[in-house]
Amino acid sequence: MTELHLWLRHETRTTERRTPIVPSDARRLVRDGVTLTVEDSPQRVFPTGAYEEAGCRVVEAGSWVDAPADAVIVGLKELPDGPEQLRHRHVFFGHAYKAQPGAEALLRRFVAGGGALFDLEYLVDDNGRRLAAFGYWAGYVGAALAVLHHRGRLSAPLRPTSKEELDAELQPAPGEAEFASLVIGALGRSGRGARVALAEAGLDPTCWDLTETRDLDRQALLDHELMVNTVLTTGPSTPFLTDKDLDDPGRRLRTVCDVTCDVGSPYNVLPVYDTVTDWTDPVRRLHEEPALDLIAIDNLPSLLPKEASTDFSAALTPQLLEFGVAGAWGRDLDRYHEACRELDLTQGEFRDA
Ligand SMILES: NC(=O)c1ccc[n+]([C@@H]2O[C@H](COP(=O)([O-])OP(=O)(O)OC[C@H]3O[C@@H](n4cnc5c(N)ncnc54)[C@H](O)[C@@H]3O)[C@@H](O)[C@H]2O)c1
Numbered sequence: 001m002t003e004l005h006l007w008l009r010h011e012t013r014t015t016e017r018r019t020p021i022v023p024s025d026a027r028r029l030v031r032d033g034v035t036l037t038v039e040d041s042p043q044r045v046f047p048t049g050a051y052e053e054a055g056c057r058v059v060e061a062g063s064w065v066d067a068p069a070d071a072v073i074v075g076l077k078e079l080p081d082g083p084e085q086l087r088h089r090h091v092f093f094g095h096a097y098k099a100q101p102g103a104e105a106l107l108r109r110f111v112a113g114g115g116a117l118f119d120l121e122y123l124v125d126d127n128g129r130r131l132a133a134f135g136y137w138a139g140y141v142g143a144a145l146a147v148l149h150h151r152g153r154l155s156a157p158l159r160p161t162s163k164e165e166l167d168a169e170l171q172p173a174p175g176e177a178e179f180a181s182l183v184i185g186a187l188g189r190s191g192r193g194a195r196v197a198l199a200e201a202g203l204d205p206t207c208w209d210l211t212e213t214r215d216l217d218r219q220a221l222l223d224h225e226l227m228v229n230t231v232l233t234t235g236p237s238t239p240f241l242t243d244k245d246l247d248d249p250g251r252r253l254r255t256v257c258d259v260t261c262d263v264g265s266p267y268n269v270l271p272v273y274d275t276v277t278d279w280t281d282p283v284r285r286l287h288e289e290p291a292l293d294l295i296a297i298d299n300l301p302s303l304l305p306k307e308a309s310t311d312f313s314a315a316l317t318p319q320l321l322e323f324g325v326a327g328a329w330g331r332d333l334d335r336y337h338e339a340c341r342e343l344d345l346t347q348g349e350f351r352d353a
Pocket residue numbers: 133134135136138184185186187188189190191208209210211213214230231232233237258259260261297298299300301
């Protein structure tokens with residue numbers, strides 16, 4: 001069996017403090033015989049020294065471009081614009097299979113270099129369930145921001161924080177009134193996170209999932225003051241809010257956090273806005289009289305980088321130990337080849353294990 005060489009890269013995006021492999025899991029990988037090279041990265045929430053102590057070799061940020069051909073480059077978000085040819089196997093969120101901007105260009109770079117993309121979004125078990133995901137902390141942070149805004153205590157710009165600090169802010173002030181809150185998609189990963197954050201804030205949310213929205217009780221939905229949407233849609237479904245609901249003078253709903261952030265998708269269940277919000281301006285007023293405010297941030301887990309990384313890494317590490325061309329990784333590689341074929345990019349398939 002070829003020895004596995006993983007190469008943890010520095011993230012290009014300056015606000016990205018998360019990592020897919022935390023130092024304690026790095027230690028486990030090294031102990032189990034993996035060669036783990038780690039790029040120095042000042043923004044990463046874990047110090048480089050902790051990886052060194054775990055037995056990793058430390059190299060300069062961005063040096064993966066010159067890594068040995070058999071190294072598997074592991075990251076989270078986008079690659080830098082160069083090099084033009086990608087000759088390695090890369091594990092990260094490529095966002096390249098749904099005709100996203102830049103998707104074809106990225107796949108072309110892989111095909112040109114003979115490398116391959118193992119997209120983390122498509123690393124699934126036999127039942128199609130994601131094996132490593134950030135959903136829980138997306139829901140947690142999204143619900144927390146919604147509560148803080150609803151209570152008039154959200155200050156911008158947002159900055160990465162810790163769960164302890166966030167939880168301290170979430171505690172209700174003495175005498176602060178409870179209000180009706182709703183989580184839709186409550187049985188999913190993000191939904192669970194949202195429920196736990198709302199409980200931390202002293203609230204007892206109504207929880208809806210597929211059963212409760214099949215025959216949508218619009219009035220009941222609008223009677224909640226705060227709503228967190230965490231559904232994962234893969235087909236058309238009834239929108240939870242329409243422009244008509246925004247105009248409804250009897251609406252009690254004042255704050256919506258759309259964790260799902262499916263803006264522009266035909267399956268969007270909240271077709272009442274067309275642009276996400278961000279860390280600088282996290283809240284947008286969608287309607288006056290009665291007011292309705294929206295939070296729709298598409299990188300929520302990055303606001304709790306340590307917790308999000310720790311959970312993600314715990315789920316990913318056992319998969320990395322199995323890295324190859326069979327099972328979940330095999331399906332993932334098939335998905336990459338399928339995407340290339342759809343674009344007629346058929347050369348340079350990566351066949352090595
Ligand atoms: N904003 C962010 O930063 C961020 C981060 C991570 C994930 N997400 C997104 O959050 C969404 C949820 O992710 P997840 O990991 O929690 O997914 P998940 O599959 O674990 O859970 C989704 C839940 O939604 C439910 N659902 C689907 N359609 C529904 C409907 N019409 N009515 C009620 N419930 C419905 C499902 O039954 C499931 O329980 C995804 O779209 C994901 O891309 C956003």
